[in-house]
Amino acid sequence: xGGITQSPKYLFRKEGQNxxxxxEQNLNHDAMYWYRQDPGQGLRLIYYSQIVNDFQKGDIAExxxxxxxxxxxxxxxxxxxxxNPTAFYLCASSSASGxxxxxxxxxxxxxxxx
Amino acid sequence: QKEVEQDPGPLSxxxxxxxxxxxxxxxxxxxxxxxxxxxxxxGPELLMYTYSSGNKEDGRFTAQVDKSxxxxxxxxxxxxxxxxxxxxxxxxWTGNNRKLIWGLGTSLAVNP
Numbered sequence: 001x002g003g004i005t006q007s008p009k010y011l012f013r014k015e016g017q018n019x020x021x022x023x024e025q026n027l028n029h030d031a032m033y034w035y036r037q038d039p040g041q042g043l044r045l046i047y048y049s050q051i052v053n054d055f056q057k058g059d060i061a062e063x064x065x066x067x068x069x070x071x072x073x074x075x076x077x078x079x080x081x082x083x084n085p086t087a088f089y090l091c092a093s094s095s096a097s098g099x100x101x102x103x104x105x106x107x108x109x110x111x112x113x114x
Numbered sequence: 115q116k117e118v119e120q121d122p123g124p125l126s127x128x129x130x131x132x133x134x135x136x137x138x139x140x141x142x143x144x145x146x147x148x149x150x151x152x153x154x155x156x157g158p159e160l161l162m163y164t165y166s167s168g169n170k171e172d173g174r175f176t177a178q179v180d181k182s183x184x185x186x187x188x189x190x191x192x193x194x195x196x197x198x199x200x201x202x203x204x205x206x207w208t209g210n211n212r213k214l215i216w217g218l219g220t221s222l223a224v225n226p
Contacts, residue, residue, distance in 0.1 A: 006157075041218065042216050042217065043202070088155075090158070101146045102160055102163055104160070105158050106157050107156060108157050110155070
């Protein structure tokens with residue numbers, strides 16, 4: 001059953017703590033993306049990666065970090081430098097071939113600050 | 115001016131109504147256009163995909179792209195309460211590293 005798995009579904013962060021959100025895909029897609037969604041603000045791109053061991057900053061990368069050591073995995077770390085991390089985080093992936101540009105999404109992780 | 119404009123609503127219609135959702139855009143380089151549906155607290159799911167101009171129909175859903183007017187639409191016929199969701203438009207072009215430009219989403223409620 002192909003798809004994108006995000007975990008955990010809910011996450012709580014304490015002040016000064018780094019937390020990592022997991023994203024795994026078994027669609028054999030080259031590109032992966034992280035978005036942040038806040039009420040009324042749509043989807044804002046945090047980071048994206050087109051191939052393994054390479055990634056680029058999106059529009060709101062400050063306070064976040066990523067890695068892409070495997071094609072299937074693209075974890076996002078929300079660092080203590082991100083002062084307003086409460087949001088719904090979405091991971092997506094896309095293929096280089098066929099259906100150009102279509103992104104497929106995971107179910108999301110809701111991050112809250114304790 | 116944002117590259118993609120979408121009225122956030124909310125839009126409330128009775129069951130069975132025809133719903134029209136729209137986005138306008140400013141970048142003439144856009145080549146492909148998508149509509150995603152997002153239920154509350156879920157990830158977006160692709161509803162319709164159109165490459166270049168024209169219409170595309172899938173069941174009760176019709177997507178239209180008018181590149182001359184830089185305007186795209188999604189029509190929902192015989193709307194159902196299960197269509198209640200946020201609808202997001204997204205656009206891109208092959209020269210943009212497969213990044214998409216997103217509208218803010220329109221919240222739709224279909225009332226039984």
